[in-house]
Amino acid sequence: MSNEFHTDVRDELASRSTKTSVNELRDRGMKTVRVIRSSQILSLIESAVDRALVEHGLIPTDGDRAAVVASSQGFLRQMANGEQPMGGIDPEQQRRLLEAEAEAEALKHQLAEREAELSQAEARSAELDAELRVLHQRAEAAAPDTLLEELKALRSDIQGVATQPAGGPAGEGELNDKIADLGKELGKELARIGRKVGIAPAEEAPADMSALFNEVPELESNLDTVAPKETKGTDVEEALKRMKSLKGGN
Amino acid sequence: MESDQVKNISDGTTSTDEVVSQDFVGSVEPVEPSDVASSVSMSTPQTNVAVGKGLDIGTANILTALRDADGGITIRRERNAFLDIDGDVHSRSMLTRLNVPYVVREDRMYVIGGAAFELANIFGRATRRPMHDGLISPAEVDALPMVQLIIQKTLGEPAVPNEPVYFSVPAESVDCDNNIIYHQGLFSGMLSKLGYAPTPMNEGHAVTFAELAAQDFTGIGISFGGGMVNCCVSYKTIPALTFSIARGGDWIDSNVGNVLGIPSSKATYLKEGGIDLRNPKGREEEAVVIYYRNLITYTLDNIKNRFVEGRDMPNFNEPVDIVCAGGTTMINGFIEVFREEFSKQKFPIPVSNIRLGEEPLNSVCKGCLVAAISSAD
């Protein structure tokens, strides 16, 4: 413990405190009082200073501690006297303290930023999960075409987000990865539903093969004069009506 | 009658790969001049008022469904096959008089559709079928003009430019690595070239569109075709599960042919010749029944397995219908045997009714038609 500051603390306390008699306290209904020694207060100040320095990444030397404690004494005094703090502190220590404080502030800021990004990513992912779930549910009611369109739109939306340049701090990369994963997942989903509906998604579709038929020559045939065999089938009115009502939702 | 005539032909043609199917017999019946006249007037039919057509591109048959002015449905069907023959001017006019479609290519004449089978029998030749197991193979490029003509013949001209046409495509197969993407792209390209706006539609899904309207398109549709079985579990129009099995009528024919030591064309004839699956007579018919039962249980097993492993299967709280369609269901006793095999299984979802499609051969093209008209609405 740095004894040289002990007197200062004691003086400070003496000047900042008022005296009350035991009788007076008793009159106020008090039976016991808590007592703290000025040396204990000093030791509290010292350990608080140590903690602060370590938290800022500084390993305090005895000299550091002495300087900071001295300036806290100064603080105490100045505050007690209603003066602006920092006056009369060793400028080098003051600079280091300010630096440490600024650094701590920056770190805190970054931390808050990352936390915000993370929770934003979590929120977006939850949102996409929810959208996917809704689409799953809607898949049971919507027409296949609309469903595919919606999925396609959603996926390109997500891919758009995922391919935006990553510039921010670490959290953003994570966010993009997450969204890209979700995009891939949706892509698979789209392909799967597409396969089920019997429609391949655009990416999977083969090159336009109509070119193959450019080569098909005009062949001589009697197709124009030979009638196709025709039969009558039972009508599909009921199916069309139901389809319409399901599509229109009534 | 017809079947006797066919029997005589097919008995003498053990080298042919195919024999005429009974439901297509008659396409080379000579036509009276009056018929020719009426045929000619029908040759560019534009009877459909509703925009949109349904097209079933099958291994064995190609069918078009269109809606007439009175709301009725017209179905045009052609066999997906052709045969090349030596031809001269005389045979051309002869074929036209007989209402037999042909095309001339590099000095060869190709008879297309059902007539090819009958001529194949007469000439002791094998027809060429450009599709196998539900798909056109990239190796069949030289057959494309013929396939295109068959499609053109059934589909006719578009009623309006870019008329929507939904065409059936098989689902991914559980037992073979089928290249659906090529098949789908190829027919999309072909149909665009013909002036249509094509959309592929899963074959089993099409069955549900045609047959499950009263159930709000919820249930299981199965198409038992020539090259494959296509299955779709649908919930309110949305396909929750589709898959195909690379077994169908052709598979039955070749297996029956193998065990009986006869060509598969004869097995086809035997199979289509009026057997009752519930009451087989003799070793040959027993063989057909064995493979039919095998095909049915294999299909049911696969639906079951997919339900068990399926991640996103809908929960069917209400019992659903199973509808069977396709040429392979045309045999007598099919649905009874299906129900019998079904009752031996512990099926994962409640099923209320197992039935045949209203018109099993037309279900797929009608389902495609429903989709096409609905898309144009």
Ligand SMILES: Nc1ncnc2c1ncn2[C@@H]1O[C@H](COP(=O)(O)OP(=O)(O)OP(=O)(O)O)[C@@H](O)[C@H]1O
């Ligand atoms: N009366 C009948 N009895 C038994 N089988 C029949 C009968 N009529 C047709 N078939 C069979 O039906 C099959 C053709 O059915 P369908 O027209 O539904 O097939 P597809 O649609 O061309 O083929 P896929 O869908 O597999 O590509 C053939 O195997 C044929 O032998």
Ligand SMILES: [Mg+2]
């Ligand atoms: Mg089919």
